[in-house]
Amino acid sequence: SAPATGAASTSFTVTRSPRRNVSPERLPTIAWRSSSKRKYSLPSVRTQNNAEQSSQSVRVYYSPSDLLRFGVGPRFVKTDYPYRTINKKVEDTNLDFSSDWRVTGLSSLNALLSLRDTKYTDRNGQSSSKDSVTGSLGWVYTPRGAVSYSANVSRKTNSDRFNGGVAGLASVTTDYITNTIGLGARWQTTAKVTMGANYTRNMY
Numbered sequence: 771s772a773p774a775t776g777a778a779s780t781s782f783t784v785t786r787s788p789r790r791n792v793s794p795e796r797l798p799t800i801a802w803r804s805s806s807k808r809k810y811s812l813p814s815v816r817t818q819n820n821a822e823q824s825s826q827s828v829r830v831y832y833s834p835s836d837l838l839r840f841g842v843g844p845r846f847v848k849t850d851y852p853y854r855t856i857n858k859k860v861e862d863t864n865l866d867f868s869s870d871w872r873v874t875g876l877s878s879l880n881a882l883l884s885l886r887d888t889k890y891t892d893r894n895g896q897s898s899s900k901d902s903v904t905g906s907l908g909w910v911y912t913p914r915g916a917v918s919y920s921a922n923v924s925r926k927t928n929s930d931r932f933n934g935g936v937a938g939l940a941s942v943t944t945d946y947i948t949n950t951i952g953l954g955a956r957w958q959t960t961a962k963v964t965m966g967a968n969y970t971r972n973m974y
Contacts, residue, residue, distance in 0.1 A: 798831040816853055823849040829866065841868040845884075859891040877911045916959075922952040949973045 805824045810816040829843035845864040851857065867883045883905040891897040906924035913919075926948050954968040 798833065799828065800831070801828045802826075818851070818854065820853055821849055821851050823847065827866075829868070837872040839870045842866065855893045857890045858893045861889045861891075863887045876913060877909065880908045882906045916957060918956045920952075920954040920956075922950075924950045924952075926950065947974070
């Protein structure tokens, strides 16, 4: 039964990823499929946040050299909010362009550009759609084998419920832009111990 008013809600997330991942060096195609579920017991929370999501994606890679790789492919994300009347179903159709470039033996760059069409459908069947462009740019520098530094900038909407082949559920009430800057450092002190520090700033 649902908890009493004011009690902390309980939640769980279940993720299933029957995944076929073939190394691009052997066959330049990667396909994945995943599903997730988020469930809250507190009525005031579950109305907007309970969700079920499925994701499918295919990406084809081309490597003109050992240091450079390009990728392109479609990505489809469907999220259903069973207790909502507005935006009950959200469907994302994405076209992703990616690149990975090993600049030197010590540093590498990666970039992602996504062209998205999002369709919102209410419980009564009325729907609307919105286009958006999102992406990210990341840099990793490894001056020594045990120490590495990273920097990342990204532009996302709150309908970015999927990233890097791993499903991540998020609430979609309004559609706003988030610009993010991230910095990180990692130090592998021993074979079994790794220390790290990260800083992230979100700008709405």
